[in-house]
Amino acid sequence: MGIEPILTDSAEELRKADKVIFPGQGEANTTMKYLRERGLDAVISSLTQPVLGICIGMQLMCRHSEEYDTDCMGIFDIDVKRFVPTQHAEKVPQMGWNTIEDCKSPIFKGFEKPEFVYFIHSFYAPYSPSFTIATTNYIQPYSAALHKDNFYATQFHPEKSGSVGERILKNFFEL
Amino acid sequence: MLAKRIIPCLDIKDGQTVKGTNFVNLRHAGDPIELGKAYSEQGADELVYLDITASHEGRKTFTELVGKIAQEINIPFTVGGGINELKDVERLLNAGADKVSVNSAAIRRPELIDEIARHFGSQVCVVAIDAKQTEKGWYCYLNGGRLETERNLFEWAKEANERGAGEILFTSMNHDGVKNGFADNALRRLSDNLTIPVIASGGAGKKEHFRDTFINGHSDAALAASVFHFGEIPIPELKKYLREEGISVRL
Numbered sequence: 561m562g563i564e565p566i567l568t569d570s571a572e573e574l575r576k577a578d579k580v581i582f583p584g585q586g587e588a589n590t591t592m593k594y595l596r597e598r599g600l601d602a603v604i605s606s607l608t609q610p611v612l613g614i615c616i617g618m619q620l621m622c623r624h625s626e627e628y629d630t631d632c633m634g635i636f637d638i639d640v641k642r643f644v645p646t647q648h649a650e651k652v653p654q655m656g657w658n659t660i661e662d663c664k665s666p667i668f669k670g671f672e673k674p675e676f677v678y679f680i681h682s683f684y685a686p687y688s689p690s691f692t693i694a695t696t697n698y699i700q701p702y703s704a705a706l707h708k709d710n711f712y713a714t715q716f717h718p719e720k721s722g723s724v725g726e727r728i729l730k731n732f733f734e735l
Numbered sequence: 736m737l738a739k740r741i742i743p744c745l746d747i748k749d750g751q752t753v754k755g756t757n758f759v760n761l762r763h764a765g766d767p768i769e770l771g772k773a774y775s776e777q778g779a780d781e782l783v784y785l786d787i788t789a790s791h792e793g794r795k796t797f798t799e800l801v802g803k804i805a806q807e808i809n810i811p812f813t814v815g816g817g818i819n820e821l822k823d824v825e826r827l828l829n830a831g832a833d834k835v836s837v838n839s840a841a842i843r844r845p846e847l848i849d850e851i852a853r854h855f856g857s858q859v860c861v862v863a864i865d866a867k868q869t870e871k872g873w874y875c876y877l878n879g880g881r882l883e884t885e886r887n888l889f890e891w892a893k894e895a896n897e898r899g900a901g902e903i904l905f906t907s908m909n910h911d912g913v914k915n916g917f918a919d920n921a922l923r924r925l926s927d928n929l930t931i932p933v934i935a936s937g938g939a940g941k942k943e944h945f946r947d948t949f950i951n952g953h954s955d956a957a958l959a960a961s962v963f964h965f966g967e968i969p970i971p972e973l974k975k976y977l978r979e980e981g982i983s984v985r986l
Binding site: 585586587590616645648649651652653654655656657658659676678679680681682697698717719720721722723725726 | 736737738739740775780781809810811828833853854855856857858859901902927929930931932953955956985
């Protein structure tokens with residue numbers, strides 16, 4: 561995609577970056593602890609360039625997560641919940657391709673119909689009138705993506721969502 | 736709506752795909768990356784790369800390959816084969832795999848599932864089960880189906896679920912290679928007893944078998960190798976058929 565990424569946990573490098581991606585795979589409590597020990601939670605919250613949180617990255621940008629009752633960064637005033645199935649066919653984690661709808665943000669530029677993206681998660685951010693910029697329906701409608709100021713976040717994995725995901729990343733890089 | 740997944744499986748030995756393929760457009764049919772890309776472009780929802788090399792040297796080659804796959808392929812992929820301890824899981828996830836599948840090692844030491852879930856999250860932990868139905872019922876096998884165990888399929892799958900597996904990949908040894916359909920009765924029983932997704936494996940021969948396992952087997956995903964590798968069932972055609980049959984798929 562013509563991007564030169566660096567992988568870092570250095571506050572200085574994060575502050576200097578043009579854009580920051582805060583990706584993830586992992587568990588909320590251990591990850592928050594890791595960030596706090598290094599002071600990175602405060603660094604990330606204070607960044608002013610465009611930041612994109614992905615999956616657990618997005619959940620940690622919320623206020624709190626039900627995963628091991630974890631206090632998170634609080635960029636989005638949202639409490640992350642665990643999926644509670646209402647019928648047996650609703651497996652947890654949600655694993656696979658689902659559609660995102662009502663996409664309204666520059667990172668979804670060019671999106672005119674529901675598109676399939678890849679999700680893998682057991683916890684979700686409920687719909688928020690203030691921050692939700694895309695929704696997905698699994699058990700109930702919830703936030704597939706969030707936005708506030710320079711902070712963007714997706715519950716799904718754009719980097720694993722084929723050409724649709726590449727369009728989202730390209731839009732983010734062009735912010 | 737969450738789509739049912741179609742998953743091609745590639746066996747890897749010494750960095751190359753093992754089973755022959757007749758993809759006309761591939762320069763190197765044995766190249767796991769080129770083959771993975773071809774499947775991704777055809778609409779595969781995920782890929783599974785299974786390392787069937789036994790040697791230490793082979794493991795290193797496979798780990799390097801996982802790194803290249805992660806750079807080149809933009810859909811999720813699971814890796815399996817020879818994962819015995821947490822260190823193996825960490826090595827493969829760090830190389831860029833999205834999920835790991837554990838099989839024999841988890842039966843020998845079930846705590847491995849708890850450890851993977853606790854360290855990396857349930858979502859990365861696929862528990863693969865090879866089982867065979869005999870007059871005694873469904874029992875699990877180790878070492879690629881060579882060693883019978885006392886573990887009942889349904890009890891083991893339930894335990895794996897409770898220990899923190901994110902997904903069950905069930906291969907019926909009775910159905911594998913026969914191309915006469917998936918083990919839909921056993922799959923339905925599994926799927927209805929578990930709270931996590933179930934991937935059907937073993938028995939795909941024609942498009943109808945995929946429909947049957949999604950509808951009758953209550954499977955969340957279906958995995959196959961040779962029908963895809965030999966072009967017997969092109970993935971775009973399969974997905975179009977499934978959608979016409981009323982099944983939610985990503986097109």
